[in-house]
Amino acid sequence: xxxxxxxxxxxxxxxxxxxxxxxxxxxxxxxxxxxxxxxxxxxxxxxxxxxxxxxxxxxxxxxxxxxxxxxxxxxxxxxxxxxxxxxxxxxxxxxxxxxxxxxxxxxxxxxxxxxxxxxxxxxxxxxxxxxxxxxxxxxxxxxxxxxxxxxxxxxxxxxxxxxxxxxxxxxxxxxxxxxxxxxxxxxxxxxxxxxxxxxxxxxxxxxxxxxxxxxxxxxxxxxxxxxxxxxxxxxxxxxxxxxxxxxxxxxxxxxxxxxxxxxxxxxxxxxxxxxxxxxxxxxxxxxxxxxxxxxxxxxxxxxxxxxxxxxxxxxxxxxxxxxxxxxxxxxxxxxxxxxxxxxxxxxxxxxxxxxxxxxxxxxxxxxxxxxxxxxxxxxxxxxxxxxxxxxxxxxxxxxxxxxxxxxxxxxxxxxxxxxxxxxxxxxxxxxxxxxxxxxxx
Amino acid sequence: xxxxxxxxxxxxxxxxxxxxxxxxxxxxxxxxxxxxxxxxxxxxxxxxxxxxxxxxxxxxxx
Numbered sequence: 216x217x218x219x220x221x222x223x224x225x226x227x228x229x230x231x232x233x234x235x236x237x238x239x240x241x242x243x244x245x246x247x248x249x250x251x252x253x254x255x256x257x258x259x260x261x262x263x264x265x266x267x268x269x270x271x272x273x274x275x276x277x278x279x280x281x282x283x284x285x286x287x288x289x290x291x292x293x294x295x296x297x298x299x300x301x302x303x304x305x306x307x308x309x310x311x312x313x314x315x316x317x318x319x320x321x322x323x324x325x326x327x328x329x330x331x332x333x334x335x336x337x338x339x340x341x342x343x344x345x346x347x348x349x350x351x352x353x354x355x356x357x358x359x360x361x362x363x364x365x366x367x368x369x370x371x372x373x374x375x376x377x378x379x380x381x382x383x384x385x386x387x388x389x390x391x392x393x394x395x396x397x398x399x400x401x402x403x404x405x406x407x408x409x410x411x412x413x414x415x416x417x418x419x420x421x422x423x424x425x426x427x428x429x430x431x432x433x434x435x436x437x438x439x440x441x442x443x444x445x446x447x448x449x450x451x452x453x454x455x456x457x458x459x460x461x462x463x464x465x466x467x468x469x470x471x472x473x474x475x476x477x478x479x480x481x482x483x484x485x486x487x488x489x490x491x492x493x494x495x496x497x498x499x500x501x502x503x504x505x506x507x508x509x510x511x512x513x514x515x516x517x518x519x520x521x522x523x524x525x526x527x528x529x530x531x532x533x534x535x536x537x538x539x540x541x542x543x544x545x546x547x548x549x550x551x552x553x554x555x556x557x558x559x560x561x562x563x564x565x566x567x568x569x570x571x572x573x574x575x576x577x578x579x580x581x582x583x584x585x586x587x588x589x590x591x592x593x594x595x596x597x598x599x600x601x602x603x604x605x606x607x608x609x610x611x612x613x614x615x616x617x618x619x620x621x622x623x624x625x626x627x628x629x630x631x632x633x634x635x636x637x638x639x640x641x642x643x644x645x646x647x648x649x650x651x652x653x654x655x656x
Numbered sequence: 657x658x659x660x661x662x663x664x665x666x667x668x669x670x671x672x673x674x675x676x677x678x679x680x681x682x683x684x685x686x687x688x689x690x691x692x693x694x695x696x697x698x699x700x701x702x703x704x705x706x707x708x709x710x711x712x713x714x715x716x717x718x
Contacts, residue, residue: 329672330675330696372659
């Protein structure tokens with residue numbers, strides 16, 4: 216996106232998104248939101264059909280409005296803009312800065328009303344504005360689908376009964392809604408980044424959208440370092456992603472990041488510079504800046520072994536201070552393994568077992584395979600489970616098990632917990648190799 | 657499931673609005689008012705201006 220005319224980018228991006236996602240965006244995002252949020256009195260359940268019908272009629276009548284493309288999808292986006300500004304319950308907003316050209320950014324802020332719980336805000340926005348399915352949202356939150364369905368139902372009920380208006384917030388209200396908006400953009404990126412199979416083009420669009428929304432927001436809110444942090448994080452992941460996925464999983468499993476395509480280094484450096492500027496200018500660290508810094512450490516590394524692991528451990532410490540989570544602790548343990556020793560990491564992991572078990576009921580979490588007996592090919596560089604080589608007899612059961620961390624970065628193995636996007640290591644428990652009678656009897 | 661919204665005023669800072677009723681039960685209720693408004697935002701704006709009301713819980717009246 217760098218170096219292009221922002222107007223053109225916004226037109227093209229908006230047109231492409233509407234064209235490709237028109238069906239998924241519940242016909243018209245503005246109308247869907249209004250239906251759910253109770254403005255204008257549409258009856259639930261009929262809104263979708265009415266929206267579709269209106270889209271057709273209005274599109275034919277009014278023609279393209281400012282900011283919308285004249286393509287067939289333009290009919291949908293025209294209706295969105297036209298309908299929204301004539302809605303009786305939404306007065307024209309007063310924004311401190313120039314009005315964002317992207318309606319969806321505005322809608323995201325609108326849906327993140329503080330009278331809704333944070334999870335409800337995010338689930339609702341992802342559903343209504345970004346068009347994610349319940350299953351996709353469930354995967355993002357690492358909760359079952361039924362939980363998400365309940366959250367959405369409760370959110371809609373609260374909106375109707377408590378009278379939460381569908382109104383675009385004033386400039387003063389934006390900062391309190393920023394956290395929710397950032398989370399939405401982040402989860403949108405994550406969904407596009409992770410989704411596999413089928414709609415590869417759709418996934419790329421989600422990722423493009425997320426990056427574009429983040430950059431738009433960064434331009435609008437230059438005093439918020441977390442916005443720059445999120446943008447840097449997204450760009451760093453995208454730059455690294457090209458090197459990590461596809462057929463490079465084998466290289467990754469062997470502990471090397473694999474060859475980096477040309478241009479990714481330049482992009483990584485630009486994103487890192489953006490992060491450093493924002494961090495220095497404001498000196499207000501936050502979760503997105505910290506995660507971006509960790510991603511930057513990985514991006515800068517010449518090789519897996521030469522990664523600045525001690526710095527990464529410190530960054531994870533800070534992140535845990537701000538946003539404690541078992542997955543963050545897991546990743547800190549992995550970094551500790553390389554910064555310090557496998558034993559130190561294993562100590563950390565002892566406490567984590569139960570917390571991680573709670574998460575494994577959620578979709579997308581890999582089930583940790585049960586301990587396997589027998590020889591296990593070594594993880595990094597052919598080394599075997601640490602203490603297994605000393606031939607000492609082991610007591611039966613869990614106490615005797617030695618876990619070897621085997622880092623397998625894979626697209627499916629990437630998780631989101633709360634607001635943290637981290638590569639998850641697949642934790643495999645292996646029986647210590649029963650050398651010469653030292654095994655379990 | 658609740659339909660209440662709580663607003664906490666902070667000295668010199670923006671008030672914090674959260675989902676749900678005010679649950680710290682040991683506090684004393686110091687007042688009650690029924691108002692007619694178009695939507696929740698209006699009620700929140702109104703409550704912001706009430707003197708000596710650091711915590712306000714807003715519920716929809718049937």
